[in-house]
Amino acid sequence: MNTRAVQTIFMAEMKRFFRTIGQSLISPVISTVLYFVVFGAAIGSRIQQIDGVAYGAFIVPGLIMLSLLTQSVSNASFGIYFPRFSGTIYEYLAAPVSALEMVFGFVGAAAAKSILIALVILVTSWFFVPMQILHPFWMIGFLLLTAITFSLMGFIIGLWADGFEKLQIIPLLIITPLTFLGGSFYSIKVLPPFWQAVSHFNPVMYLVSGFRWSFNEVADVNIGISLAATVFFLVVCLGAVMWIFKTGYRLKS
Amino acid sequence: MTSIISIQNLSKTYASGLAALTNVSFEIKRGEILALLGPNGAGKTTLISIVCGIVNKSSGAVIVDGHDNVTGFRAARSLIGLVPQELHLSIFETVWDTVNFSRHLYGKDSNPAYVEEVLKKLSLWDKKDSKIVALSGGMKRRVLIAKALAHEPRILFLDEPTAGVDVGLRQDLWNVVRGLRDDGVTVILTTHYIEEAEELADRVGVINKGGLVLIEDKAVLMSKLGQKKLTLDLVTPVTALPKALAKYNLEIRSGGKTLQYNYDTKQGTSGIAGLLKDLAAAKLEYSDLHTEQSSLEDIFMGLVTQ
Numbered sequence: 001m002n003t004r005a006v007q008t009i010f011m012a013e014m015k016r017f018f019r020t021i022g023q024s025l026i027s028p029v030i031s032t033v034l035y036f037v038v039f040g041a042a043i044g045s046r047i048q049q050i051d052g053v054a055y056g057a058f059i060v061p062g063l064i065m066l067s068l069l070t071q072s073v074s075n076a077s078f079g080i081y082f083p084r085f086s087g088t089i090y091e092y093l094a095a096p097v098s099a100l101e102m103v104f105g106f107v108g109a110a111a112a113k114s115i116l117i118a119l120v121i122l123v124t125s126w127f128f129v130p131m132q133i134l135h136p137f138w139m140i141g142f143l144l145l146t147a148i149t150f151s152l153m154g155f156i157i158g159l160w161a162d163g164f165e166k167l168q169i170i171p172l173l174i175i176t177p178l179t180f181l182g183g184s185f186y187s188i189k190v191l192p193p194f195w196q197a198v199s200h201f202n203p204v205m206y207l208v209s210g211f212r213w214s215f216n217e218v219a220d221v222n223i224g225i226s227l228a229a230t231v232f233f234l235v236v237c238l239g240a241v242m243w244i245f246k247t248g249y250r251l252k253s
Numbered sequence: 254m255t256s257i258i259s260i261q262n263l264s265k266t267y268a269s270g271l272a273a274l275t276n277v278s279f280e281i282k283r284g285e286i287l288a289l290l291g292p293n294g295a296g297k298t299t300l301i302s303i304v305c306g307i308v309n310k311s312s313g314a315v316i317v318d319g320h321d322n323v324t325g326f327r328a329a330r331s332l333i334g335l336v337p338q339e340l341h342l343s344i345f346e347t348v349w350d351t352v353n354f355s356r357h358l359y360g361k362d363s364n365p366a367y368v369e370e371v372l373k374k375l376s377l378w379d380k381k382d383s384k385i386v387a388l389s390g391g392m393k394r395r396v397l398i399a400k401a402l403a404h405e406p407r408i409l410f411l412d413e414p415t416a417g418v419d420v421g422l423r424q425d426l427w428n429v430v431r432g433l434r435d436d437g438v439t440v441i442l443t444t445h446y447i448e449e450a451e452e453l454a455d456r457v458g459v460i461n462k463g464g465l466v467l468i469e470d471k472a473v474l475m476s477k478l479g480q481k482k483l484t485l486d487l488v489t490p491v492t493a494l495p496k497a498l499a500k501y502n503l504e505i506r507s508g509g510k511t512l513q514y515n516y517d518t519k520q521g522t523s524g525i526a527g528l529l530k531d532l533a534a535a536k537l538e539y540s541d542l543h544t545e546q547s548s549l550e551d552i553f554m555g556l557v558t559q
Contacts, residue, residue, distance in 0.1 A: 087341030
């Protein structure tokens with residue numbers, strides 16, 4: 001294992017994040033504040049509690065998930081796409097670095113960045129709503145699993161994309177709608193039965209539900225099912241990444 | 254001289270169907286400078302890219318100092334440094350950071366003294382804190398070489414190192430390459446500048462249309478394949494040659510003022526002694542004579558246009 005290389009890729013990616021720390025952290029904080037103003041103060045005051053939890057506190061896990069998913073995907077996709085675009089990928093391919101080590105470096109850094117942002121949003125939320133985290137270990141577990149899974153997915157998108165437009169299209173057309181429709185801002189129990197059933201095909205619903213359970217013990221599906229679905233999705237993404245490296249898809253001709 | 258890289262029946266066909274390399278086999282000797290010559294699209298970069306692990310081979314094998322470059326990729330790649338043709342650099346990094354990044358990527362611990370030595374050798378030391386974006390094209394190329402040397406490789410691949418660089422820098426780079434060879438580094442460079450091969454290489458390989466046309470010691474190649482010509486400046490211009498000289502391969506040039514005799518060094522005798530005797534017998538006086546050997550360029554053009 002070339003741990004020095006993993007560490008080097010990880011640190012180089014994190015350096016890019018810290019170089020633009022203002023932009024990296026300010027924008028998620030501002031958007032969180034906006035969500036609280038709109039959903040918490042303006043609309044939330046007219047919404048009754050959901051499963052005994054104030055609406056403001058109810059949406060916090062969803063908000064964190066929304067940022068975690070989008071940031072994981074965009075960090076990881078950009079992280080690997082940029083060396084491909086600029087040509088500097090040659091150095092990674094020519095170095096004694098295995099596919100797995102590259103994944104550890106790039107995906108690890110993308111996940112670390114999005115977790116940092118998630119924690120900043122969590123702290124920001126504390127200023128707006130009274131919150132409780134009943135199962136902190138589960139909360140951290142879901143945070144880690146989700147960040148890694150979606151960073152892997154972002155990595156795949158970054159390998160697949162052959163232009164900056166494609167880099168944007170999956171997050172825009174798939175990730176964001178799935179997150180909004182996955183119960184980030186509502187319990188799927190309030191949906192008509194048909195849409196409730198459809199929601200069960202949305203992987204993000206399991207993540208949000210499990211994550212919310214770790215805060216308030218309020219969940220749309222059983223915590224075990226949430227965990228199983230998250231791990232399953234992680235394995236699928238990991239398998240896809242390993243296949244990509246094995247075949248050299250989009251990396252080696 | 255033992256072999257450090259063995260290329261065995263290497264073939265590459267791209268997904269588009271383009272056969273870039275067909276059954277190429279040769280050995281690269283330890284400590285030599287090997288120049289791979291060939292026109293654009295001949296397969297030089299594909300060959301280098303396969304050896305370095307950037308392109309997948311279709312068939313064949315590459316053995317680097319006893320390690321297969323696929324199954325033993327760690328050991329094989331640790332020995333190799335690659336300077337790509339294009340200026341692929343992270344432009345917002347400083348020279349110091351990007352060179353150290355390369356070293357660490359190869360699993361090596363920091364060694365500021367070594368990196369300093371490399372940067373000084375490449376006249377980059379005073380630019381070590383500059384961002385790449387602020388450097389000239391020539392400086393960027395030096396940075397690429399510094400990155401390739403950062404992990405102390407024993408083999409260095411230079412893909413068209415002097416394409417588009419000015420004469421001064423070209424000379425500097427040539428000196429760097431000679432210095433590396435003196436340090437025991439095996440250097441393989443691709444080029445389509447014949448003079449570069451002529452100037453630097455110990456051996457020359459010619460690649461054309463995905464195949465290795467020849468690989469030979471430069472000196473042997475030039476003496477073996479080189480045509481020579483003898484030019485005689487005549488005291489009195491001639492319009493036709495005497496019959497006694499018809500057996501020689503002579504050409505009348507410069508309006509009859511010079512005679513050019515072409516001969517092949519591959520032949521046992523040049524025939525010059527006989528020619529000079531016959532010239533004297535035919536009472537053709539000459540004021541001066543000189544010989545010229547055909548350049549590597551002539552040889553190269555002869556090979557790739559066959």
